[in-house]
Amino acid sequence: MPPHVDRVLKFLADEETASLQRLDEWLRIPSISTDPHYAVDCKRAAQWAADYLKDCGFATEVLPTGTADKHGHPLVMAHCPGSPDYRGPHVLFYGHYDVQPVDPIDLWESPPFEPVIREGKPGGPGRRIVARGAVDDKGQVMTFLEAVRAYRHVTDLVGGGVKFTVMLEGEEESGSTNLEPFVKAHLAKFKDCDVCLISDTGMLGRGQPAITYGVRGLAYTEITLHGPNQDLHSGLWGGRMLNPNTALVQILSQLWDSNRRVTIPGFYEGCPEPSADERAAWSKLGFNSAEALAKIGLPPAADVGEAGYTAMEREWARPTAEINGIYGGYTGAGAKTVIPAHATAKVSFRLVADQQPDKTVSLFFNWLRERTPPGFCWDLKDLHGGFPATLPTDSVHLQAARRALKRAASVDPAMIKSGGSIPVAGMLKSMLGISTIFMGFGLDDDRVHSPNEKFEIDCFRLGARSHALLIDELRALQDR
Numbered sequence: 001m002p003p004h005v006d007r008v009l010k011f012l013a014d015e016e017t018a019s020l021q022r023l024d025e026w027l028r029i030p031s032i033s034t035d036p037h038y039a040v041d042c043k044r045a046a047q048w049a050a051d052y053l054k055d056c057g058f059a060t061e062v063l064p065t066g067t068a069d070k071h072g073h074p075l076v077m078a079h080c081p082g083s084p085d086y087r088g089p090h091v092l093f094y095g096h097y098d099v100q101p102v103d104p105i106d107l108w109e110s111p112p113f114e115p116v117i118r119e120g121k122p123g124g125p126g127r128r129i130v131a132r133g134a135v136d137d138k139g140q141v142m143t144f145l146e147a148v149r150a151y152r153h154v155t156d157l158v159g160g161g162v163k164f165t166v167m168l169e170g171e172e173e174s175g176s177t178n179l180e181p182f183v184k185a186h187l188a189k190f191k192d193c194d195v196c197l198i199s200d201t202g203m204l205g206r207g208q209p210a211i212t213y214g215v216r217g218l219a220y221t222e223i224t225l226h227g228p229n230q231d232l233h234s235g236l237w238g239g240r241m242l243n244p245n246t247a248l249v250q251i252l253s254q255l256w257d258s259n260r261r262v263t264i265p266g267f268y269e270g271c272p273e274p275s276a277d278e279r280a281a282w283s284k285l286g287f288n289s290a291e292a293l294a295k296i297g298l299p300p301a302a303d304v305g306e307a308g309y310t311a312m313e314r315e316w317a318r319p320t321a322e323i324n325g326i327y328g329g330y331t332g333a334g335a336k337t338v339i340p341a342h343a344t345a346k347v348s349f350r351l352v353a354d355q356q357p358d359k360t361v362s363l364f365f366n367w368l369r370e371r372t373p374p375g376f377c378w379d380l381k382d383l384h385g386g387f388p389a390t391l392p393t394d395s396v397h398l399q400a401a402r403r404a405l406k407r408a409a410s411v412d413p414a415m416i417k418s419g420g421s422i423p424v425a426g427m428l429k430s431m432l433g434i435s436t437i438f439m440g441f442g443l444d445d446d447r448v449h450s451p452n453e454k455f456e457i458d459c460f461r462l463g464a465r466s467h468a469l470l471i472d473e474l475r476a477l478q479d480r
């Protein structure tokens with residue numbers, strides 16, 4: 001029977017409550033990848049998705065990653081060959097089943113792994129499902145899964161007749177360190193993929209669907225400055241030697257100049273200015289920086305960053321250095337007079353265009369070494385990284401995704417970029433030469449990585465419909 005997309009869309013609408021119930025089940029599994037304590041849950045979440053895909057007719061495996069001494073969370077791999085007459089692209093759908101830790105737990109209005117549906121209020125967020133992983137990324141992966149499930153039910157076609165390979169990772173939130181060796185070891189599964197499809201990004205706003213054509217890269221480090229061989233009384237020693245906390249903050253404060261540009265020599269290599277055309281197109285998107293700041297409790301005057309660029313340009317096209325955490329000495333309740341033996345900071349860089357994570361880390365570490373205080377030493381760790389990815393906006397695949405979104409939402413999707421990072425995209429580009437289409441359905445107030453993470457039901461619905469229509473467009477590509 002030929003696929004009939006209207007029947008698939010109707011099926012999705014009729015099934016919505018049951019779809020959310022299935023998502024609820026998956027969200028209950030606390031698959032926090034960064035904490036080894038949840039390794040069993042990661043495995044369960046992988047198995048849950050594998051069972052789902054198997055039910056939809058995919059040939060499915062749950063494969064281990066990592067090495068004997070470096071534990072990895074399993075990857076779900078699933079495949080369907082497409083219907084016999086399919087001559088469209090072989091699409092690699094990527095998503096991640098792992099989630100971020102839940103802390104600070106006290107700020108959750110309901111337990112993070114007991115999803116609840118909350119009703120919308122005028123002027124506030126819409127009807128939504130609240131849980132860790134609701135939008136990042138189980139809920140968004142689910143919009144794809146529900147679409148292939150609907151095709152299977154309505155037309156009996158696995159994957160809607162499209163040739164799909166599905167890869168669901170369990171380590172995206174902890175740096176994807178085992179992903180590259182995995183892809184290398186299983187190259188045969190990937191080598192004839194034509195394009196990657198990811199639903200793990202956001203829209204321009206409510207009712208404003210978007211395709212993301214670029215994400216930033218990331219280089220994440222942990223640096224410790226060691227001074228004296230013991231913690232000291234700050235009265236007896238204060239003034240007689242350098243305090244490691246003071247030394248660390250003085251060094252890190254040199255990372256930015258008065259224009260808030262990063263001062264590390266060579267840092268900006270491979271990072272061209274955004275083109276005039278791009279800047280003009282972005283300024284037409286109607287992004288309101290004051291409104292965005294108001295949502296995080298800041299006045300318009302807080303629109304601060306690298307001189308010469310708008311907030312949107314700074315997020316989408318400029319690299320940054322950030323201190324994610326900084327600690328040393330006494331951080332408990334009350335006062336303790338102490339000079340600590342060492343001080344630590346977690347410093348990361350967001351990268352764009354052709355900047356490279358490894359090179360950035362080595363420039364940064366050399367820059368630190370040149371500033372080592374007399375008698376002190378560094379412990380420098382490169383925790384993880386990922387390449388930036390900028391994608392062609394004129395490919396046939398991307399045009400198909402634009403048409404699918406337009407059919408699903410009845411408005412033209414915006415072409416946007418994101419300041420976030422999804423390491424797999426840069427990796428697939430460099431290893432296999434394939435591009436990615438980011439078709440995501442998040443909103444900027446979804447509280448990604450924060451307490452009370454949510455995914456709005458309107459966005460979930462749009463996601464499922466868009467994936468169903470993209471399948472239709474991919475099938476139609478062969479007739480063009």
Ligand code: BES
Pocket residue numbers: 136137172173174175176200201202215218385386418419420421422423442448
């Ligand atoms: N899905 C996010 C990235 C994202 C969110 C991109 C919203 C665009 C819009 C992803 O799961 C994520 O959190 N990535 C991490 C990187 C990772 C290496 C820890 C990030 O960007 O910090």
Ligand code: MN
Pocket residue numbers: 096136137172200
């Ligand atoms: Mn994600």
Ligand code: MN
Pocket residue numbers: 100136173449
């Ligand atoms: Mn994330």
